[in-house]
Amino acid sequence: MPQMKKYLFTPGPAPVPPEVLLEMARPIIHHRTPEFSAALDQARDRMKPLYGTRSGEVILLSSTGTGAMEAAVINLLQAGEHAIYVNGGKFGERWGKLLSTFGMIGHEVRVEWGRAARPGQIEDAFKAYPESRAVLVQASETSTCAIHPVAPIGEITRKSGAMLIVDGITSVGVFEQKMDEWGVDAFVTGSQKALMLPPGLGMVALSARAIDAAKTNKTPRFYFDLLKELKAQRDEHTTAWTAAVSLIFGLNKSLELIHAEGLPQVYARHALMAEATRDAATALGLKLIAPDNPAPGVTGILVPEGLDGGKLVKFLRDNLGVSVQGGQDQMKGKLVRIGHMGHLSPFDTLIAVSALELGLKHIGANIQLGAGVAAVQARLARSI
Template sequence: MQREMIPHRGPEFKAFFGELLEKSRAVHRTEGDVLIWPGSGSAGWEIAIVNLFSPGDPVLATVAGSFGERFAHVATRFGLDVRVLEVPWGRPITADAVGEALERNPDVKAVLIAHNETSTGVTNPLPELARVVRQHGALVIVDAVSSAGGIPLEIDAWDLDFVFSGSQKAWMCPPGLVIATVSERAWAAHRTASFPRFFWDLETARQAARDGVTPTTSPLTMLYGYNAALDLILAEGLENVWARHRALGALTRSEIVRANLTLFADPCYASDTVTAFLPPAGVTASDFLSVLRREYGVEAQTGQGAYTETLVRLGHMGWAHEPDLVQALSAVASATSKVGRGMLPAIG
């Protein structure tokens, strides 16, 4: 990322960007289009909505946590007719529930799904969900912000229509890029979608990509970073990267249980990129995080929404390896034991 700037309309950029898109298609397991904009993951919600729909279009939003909720909120803000399928936090969205919701709402044009619900540490069973949605002829729109690059995600094999992610999660870069894949069915929807759009217009981005450029000034430094990350992933092997995350997820969950803490997610759907657990009894998540930060130099996160103070979330995605995680987990165990023995009175 410290490389010097090059002209983003010149031949050197064109060659670089062409290769970058090729590698990006490989790690998304798609032959289709991968498009990239400066932005954060949240832009993906808006890109999907303004490019694939018209005001008033009916969609089914699946909500199992705060990111599913936000997708539904953004769709509502743009004036889509949003039908919500909600399950309790910590539980997955199941294919049966989606199938039933689609029976009740046969007119929906698309189903909105957060693949990995970062607020609860649940990975929804995306291949099964996609199969049910496809049987009903609706589009499958996927927020893969905390899954892409970390856990299995097969854009073409699972027949996913629009999938977006942000550079800062399992792509292990700083924040600053939003990356999206577009299926042929999504392109067909795009042609009739009537929302006004400029910066996020898919066709503009596709044309530019075919010309080896980005529509606006390229976020060159971020593209250098993403390119380096793709090289690392391809050198390790995408399936080895997935296996590493699977091992990190399993290690985290077993150490959390060994520390006498309670895992939050339904164990059959526990995420391998982020783990949510309850803080020690009598301690808020914020206080527990202060202890981890102050005493051990470990950063974790609180829960979100109604669970802000009753959940702690530990990320283990992207540039995450066993030695770092072992250190973080032993800090969690030590802090838990000290809190339990009243040895950290200055909490807060």
């Protein structure tokens, strides 16, 4: 078989721009130097607009996004305290696992996969568990390609005097986030999605209220001590532990590219790719997992009844060089997820959709080749 060019359309890791790869290929330097301090300071400052915060403090961690989730939990909550968490997918489920691991008492708000949490569910949870100290939710649930209404959830949470902890791993850099306006106290994300980097950096943005809560929190922590990291990064312009030097230089470059494009344009680009993909699914007679509240960073398309989504994903990867992602847990074999994050442009959507059509035909789907591609072209034509 001839060597194939490979295309990455997974929900993460996502494609990395060549400028960022070159920046990370620079000779390594020590992390206790003025050169590194300047890059760290600049990257932390450049992250703030993506979170939608002026007053929050951004902390960079050498970890994946799950490490940032853990850091938020153990710095703001302690054993025996109650918290409400939204479980509408594998990553909402992860909030519950983190809470139980560290001895907190989690109260689940269960949401059907592909649906958004209703603000009334959060209100009901507070009525049932008024002692809850926090609400934990995804802005974008990557496993179901759905978004949750963080703004009204934040309003309810503030009225209850609790903290709001948000997973923004597939929302930060994808669509507008409003940390200050929504009242988010801890907002986490990771490097390998819209930030156009390899995996390895977690980020946590903390409100002043979250920092105060961390000061009185008794949960044991060492590496993920956010107060220690904040002191090092804000006051000493370095990191508490050995830094992921190359990734931080890469982050600074990717943020430079993002701001040069302009955040409104970045968000519009993600929205256009997602809309074009959804149009393609409709044209092919396919259904979406999240039709009413679809995420702009990743689109989930249900595989036709009786066909194996696992075989579809494998065929695309091994025969066409196109990597997408299947479903998780209850959606395994039933769902294909196409990512729109990272170093991608709207025209790349044609590659993803044309490959999807060929793959569907290969596994026996009754579709019209070219119908999805034509729908993408029509959507792109309206944007030119």
